[in-house]
Amino acid sequence: MKTVVSVIGKDAVGIIADVSAVCNECNANIVDITQSVLQDMFVMVMLTEIKDLNCSFTDYSNKMKKLGEDRGLDIRVMHEDVFNSMHRI
Amino acid sequence: MINLNDIMETINMISEENLDIRTITMGISLLDCCDSDPEIACEKIYNKITRLAGNLVKVGEDIEREFGIPIINKRISVTPISMILASSGGDPLMYAKTLQRAADATGVNFIGGYSALVHKGFSAGDEALIRSIPRALSETTNICSSVNIGSTKAGINMDAVKLMGEIVRETAEITKDRECIGCAKLVVFCNAVEDNPFMAGAFHGVGEPDCVIHVGVSGPGVVQAALKKCPNGDLGELAEIIKRTAFKITRMGQLVGSEASKRLGVPFGIVDLSLAPTPAVGDSVAHILEEMGLERCGIHGTTAALALLNDAVKKGGVMASSYVGGLSGAFIPVTEDAGMIDAARSGDLRLEKLEAMTAVCSVGLDMIAIPGETPAEVISAIIADEAAIGMVNSKTTAVRVIPAIGKKQGEELDFGGLLGSGPIMQVNLNKSPKKFIDRAGRIPAPLQSLKN
Numbered sequence: 001m002k003t004v005v006s007v008i009g010k011d012a013v014g015i016i017a018d019v020s021a022v023c024n025e026c027n028a029n030i031v032d033i034t035q036s037v038l039q040d041m042f043v044m045v046m047l048t049e050i051k052d053l054n055c056s057f058t059d060y061s062n063k064m065k066k067l068g069e070d071r072g073l074d075i076r077v078m079h080e081d082v083f084n085s086m087h088r089i
Numbered sequence: 090m091i092n093l094n095d096i097m098e099t100i101n102m103i104s105e106e107n108l109d110i111r112t113i114t115m116g117i118s119l120l121d122c123c124d125s126d127p128e129i130a131c132e133k134i135y136n137k138i139t140r141l142a143g144n145l146v147k148v149g150e151d152i153e154r155e156f157g158i159p160i161i162n163k164r165i166s167v168t169p170i171s172m173i174l175a176s177s178g179g180d181p182l183m184y185a186k187t188l189q190r191a192a193d194a195t196g197v198n199f200i201g202g203y204s205a206l207v208h209k210g211f212s213a214g215d216e217a218l219i220r221s222i223p224r225a226l227s228e229t230t231n232i233c234s235s236v237n238i239g240s241t242k243a244g245i246n247m248d249a250v251k252l253m254g255e256i257v258r259e260t261a262e263i264t265k266d267r268e269c270i271g272c273a274k275l276v277v278f279c280n281a282v283e284d285n286p287f288m289a290g291a292f293h294g295v296g297e298p299d300c301v302i303h304v305g306v307s308g309p310g311v312v313q314a315a316l317k318k319c320p321n322g323d324l325g326e327l328a329e330i331i332k333r334t335a336f337k338i339t340r341m342g343q344l345v346g347s348e349a350s351k352r353l354g355v356p357f358g359i360v361d362l363s364l365a366p367t368p369a370v371g372d373s374v375a376h377i378l379e380e381m382g383l384e385r386c387g388i389h390g391t392t393a394a395l396a397l398l399n400d401a402v403k404k405g406g407v408m409a410s411s412y413v414g415g416l417s418g419a420f421i422p423v424t425e426d427a428g429m430i431d432a433a434r435s436g437d438l439r440l441e442k443l444e445a446m447t448a449v450c451s452v453g454l455d456m457i458a459i460p461g462e463t464p465a466e467v468i469s470a471i472i473a474d475e476a477a478i479g480m481v482n483s484k485t486t487a488v489r490v491i492p493a494i495g496k497k498q499g500e501e502l503d504f505g506g507l508l509g510s511g512p513i514m515q516v517n518l519n520k521s522p523k524k525f526i527d528r529a530g531r532i533p534a535p536l537q538s539l540k541n
Contacts (some may be wrong), residue, residue: 003155006100015451034093045096057155076100076159080091085344086337087095 002031002080003048004076009073011042018071019046022063027054033075042073096108098361101180103158107310107372108338110345111365112162113149114201114286115142115302116261116293118357125299127179127196131187134173138165138191138200138533139391141300141355144520146196148352152345158480160345161307161507165195166291167202171229175214185225185232193212199274201291203234206281209243219252223260233289239279239476241483247473247534253277254469254526260494261461265494268502275455277472279479279486284414286361290452290487302350303415306342307365308334310372312398327381328401335405361415362406363451364398366426368509374398374419375428386428387438395419396449416485418451424504424511425456434512449539454486458513461494468492470522473532481535511520 002038007019013084016035023030042075053060061077102108122133142165149163170184185203192200199265203225206213222234233236236253257272264271276290286303293301315334319326342360350357366374374388378394399418407413421443423429432438440457447453453475459468472488479486493502493513503510 004095004096008100036093036104043093043097045091046092047091061154074104076157078100079155081344081348082156082158082341083091083096083099085340086099 001050003050004078004080004083005046005048006076006078007042007044007046007073008069009071011037011040012071015042015071015073016044017040018067019044019075022067023048026060026063027052028060032075102308102311106314107367108308108309108341109159109161110304110342111307111363112305112350113145113160113285113303113345114164114166114291114303115145115353115355116284116297116303117141117245118168118293118299119173120295123173123176125177127177128212129171130179131183134171134184134187135191138167139194142197144353148349151223151352151404152348156345156348158341159495162198163198164286164291164425165192165197166286166293166340167200168293168295169202169204169206169218171205171214172295174218175212176353181218182222182225185221185229186294187234187312189229197231199231199288201233201235202293203232204236204292206237207246207249208240208279208300209246211249219249219256222256222275222321223263223271226260226274227263228538230282232440233274233291233348235276235281235292236244237278237281238293238472239480239532241274241280241480241537245279245473245476245480247526247531248316248529249489250469250473250476251526251529253472254465256489257379257468258465261494267506269491269494271502273489273504273508276487276489279476280484282415282485284359285416287365287416288365289489297358298356300355300390302346302353302355303358303361304342304346304349305361305363305365306338307363307375308338309364309377311338312364312479313373316377324397329399331398331401332405335402336409339406339409346535354436357412359412359414360410362403362410362413362417362421363415364402366420366422367507368425368427368430370427371425372428373428374421375426375432378430383420383439385435386432387442389444392445392449395446396422399450420451420455421446422456423514424458424502424509425507426509430511433514440514440516444474444478447475448482452485453479455489456491456508456511457489458493458511459516460498460513460518461492461514463492464521466521466523466526467516467518469526473526477532478499480532482491
């Protein structure tokens, strides 16, 4: 199963590194990544494959959430089907 | 990869515009729980509900986490208890307490189905169940009750209408120390649907499978935000925007419903395409109507705006889901909608206008606090009026009014949570409909042609 990790917040050094580190720690494979900085806002979306996750989905999701809280970012992990079903017929 | 803008749109809908799945409701048939011994019947009911729905809350929470979509309620609807009572006998309250025990064990928010279908007349069990409603709702916390008193094919059972006026009042009296909360869990229907996932009117119809999953979506805030981006479009354009938004909201419901049905191993029933408001700011149906250009919900033009909204929601939602059902439309529960509460407080929204609105929207007079002095026959007359609208227009209508015992027009009731709070609205008490209601009997089914 693939998940979309979305990161929104104020731009700063090392955001991608930190998010990638959590992926690495949980053995989530980064399949695709796109990001842009609009004015001061950093927006990144990362597609990760989590079939070989070494922890539960909840742990993975909580770690991302915790990272978001620590760095003052809004980080969400959501199943890719949410976006596929909403935006594709 | 999915478009960045699409991803941001979805996230924004959830985080800023209150998009959520309002409810996953598991419908469970209790017909095979009948027994000649009522105690055994109750035990069978408890066992069946806890066996089938034991995982419902957990699966709901798992989906919520994995998909990142809030799922507000997990609920159960069951076969109308009057049918079980008819064959198994015993004290109806026993069944209410059994359902409460099952609700506690499964952790669901509500179990609906303490119900009776009496649109043509009372059969065994019906009257006993109806008379037990006040105590059942007072002595339980998570049980909802509904009574169907009319239909387009059968007409209106005015004996039942008369009785329900008394029952609504009695329910308010018996729960008067708790803001008359009993009445918030009691709804009187005309043309009740069998697959409704929303409370208080959910029950599991006899034509349904043994166990089934229904989903009710929500998202008035999303529609309002979409309309805000089109301040000068004509009404055709607004309808188009609402359709597109409803499509997206419903896709979410379809996804969650099919996922829940897969994980629970239970067939998927329907998505109820509804705009269900909450008292939260930015989650109001009234505010959508105001966004369309009405200075306040309830003024002239409200019925037309609501008709456009209701129809566009259905048109957009129908294509997004493989099976649509339930009540499907915009809800207008007064105490649960921030915009309606304001409009009722300022006096712009009145009972008469709400009644007109129910002719073009999803259900009926919903969550309306009325003065405590309102006599039973006036409540019956309100029910009869509303049922007549449903009967003639072949649609579901309902009445969920709360007589605020000991309070007067202008004072407020506060239920807290999703049930909200609101002012006690004005009811015309100058003259009495008592003679009309006391005649009782049955209003014949209406003609279905010569429609003017």
